[in-house]
Amino acid sequence: MATQHFLPLALLSLVxxxxxxxxxxxxxxxxxxxxxxxxxxxxxxxxxxxxxxALVGTLLYPAFSAPVVDASTGAAIATGLSLAIFAMLILLFxxxxxxxxxxxxxxxxxxVLAALLLSPAGLMEIxxxxxxxxxxxxxxxxxxxxxxxxxxxxxxxxxxxxxxxVHEAVFFYGAGPLAVALFAKRARPVDMLACxxxxxxxxxxxxxxxxxxxxxxxxxxxxxxxxxxxxxxxVIEVPIALKPYEQAALAFYTLAPFVLLFAVLxxxxxxxxxxxxxxxxxxLLFPLGFDYFRWAxxxxxxxxxxxxxxAARLGWRLPPVSPMLxxxxxxxxxPLGPLxxxxxxxxxxxxxxxxxxxxx
Numbered sequence: 001m002a003t004q005h006f007l008p009l010a011l012l013s014l015v016x017x018x019x020x021x022x023x024x025x026x027x028x029x030x031x032x033x034x035x036x037x038x039x040x041x042x043x044x045x046x047x048x049x050x051x052x053x054a055l056v057g058t059l060l061y062p063a064f065s066a067p068v069v070d071a072s073t074g075a076a077i078a079t080g081l082s083l084a085i086f087a088m089l090i091l092l093f094x095x096x097x098x099x100x101x102x103x104x105x106x107x108x109x110x111x112v113l114a115a116l117l118l119s120p121a122g123l124m125e126i127x128x129x130x131x132x133x134x135x136x137x138x139x140x141x142x143x144x145x146x147x148x149x150x151x152x153x154x155x156x157x158x159x160x161x162x163x164x165x166v167h168e169a170v171f172f173y174g175a176g177p178l179a180v181a182l183f184a185k186r187a188r189p190v191d192m193l194a195c196x197x198x199x200x201x202x203x204x205x206x207x208x209x210x211x212x213x214x215x216x217x218x219x220x221x222x223x224x225x226x227x228x229x230x231x232x233x234x235v236i237e238v239p240i241a242l243k244p245y246e247q248a249a250l251a252f253y254t255l256a257p258f259v260l261l262f263a264v265l266x267x268x269x270x271x272x273x274x275x276x277x278x279x280x281x282x283x284l285l286f287p288l289g290f291d292y293f294r295w296a297x298x299x300x301x302x303x304x305x306x307x308x309x310x311a312a313r314l315g316w317r318l319p320p321v322s323p324m325l326x327x328x329x330x331x332x333x334x335p336l337g338p339l340x341x342x343x344x345x346x347x348x349x350x351x352x353x354x355x356x357x358x359x360x
């Protein structure tokens with residue numbers, strides 16, 4: 001089903017992932033794209049010079065140039081754009097990965113697609129976090145990996161650099177799948193450098209010059225939305241405290257994809273240095289921000305692209321069935337709604353607090 005009916009199942013993931021947002025939208029008159037994410041659409045290179053995450057706002061400058069666009073209009077435009085990006089994302093997954101598997105016996109690739117469809121960390125999380133640039137960057141990453149596999153590493157590097165200007169976090173979860181694709185193609189060192197360095201340069205430029213000065217911050221603060229502090233904060237953020245059950249959920253959803261990746265690599269006698277360490281770079285996101293469960297979700301996408309590349313290009317197969325491995329996979333794929341960002345499983349939290357009245 002994950003391969004034959006990927007698109008309708010992905011749309012179902014969109015609906016399930018959006019339930020919490022729809023609940024707030026219908027009950028509290030809150031826009032689907034909240035004020036924290038709306039602010040980023042007003043950041044551009046024209047008004048603010050070189051600023052982090054300003055590429056999309058620059059391309060959309062005519063639509064978001066103040067004072068023409070107020071908060072409600074901006075949120076409506078951002079919502080429509082985000083839905084279009086989600087559609088592009090699932091179409092790319094279907095075209096590049098699901099469609100080639102439809103004539104084959106279900107195996108590793110189908111399991112990966114099932115995890116993306118069912119797991120709280122997969123497409124449901126992307127739908128829940130609507131308005132964030134992660135969906136766009138995952139789509140760009142899909143294109144970049146495909147370009148590498150088709151022998152165009154330099155063009156893939158250009159796409160990776162663009163993704164870094166969309167949102168700098170892509171370097172940590174994108175460099176791994178790109179490196180895996182380069183290893184799968186036995187790329188020359190010069191091609192590896194050409195492919196990965198644009199993303200690294202974008203990351204460095206954002207780290208050095210991406211914040212705004214006080215006058216620019218005041219100008220941005222006058223635009224719709226909230227979260228102006230994003231463009232003034234440092235690289236490392238103070239961690240937030242998590243409850244014991246939140247720590248357990250974070251550990252499971254973060255580590256489970258890498259446990260499954262390790263099992264596949266060991267079974268196929270593949271190099272851990274080449275195919276495990278690169279996607280594990282996603283874990284470096286944790287000290288850089290407290291969107292911990294978002295990082296866990298991005299880890300799934302890094303592992304998924306690694307496994308899809310290995311299955312299609314290197315002949316990786318599923319490891320032997322073991323009760324522990326199957327239990328881990330099935331629990332990870334239990335569709336409990338979106339994973340959340342700083343706190344886990346918001347849909348379950350809504351059921352717990354609002355529908356039952358417990359914990360009030």
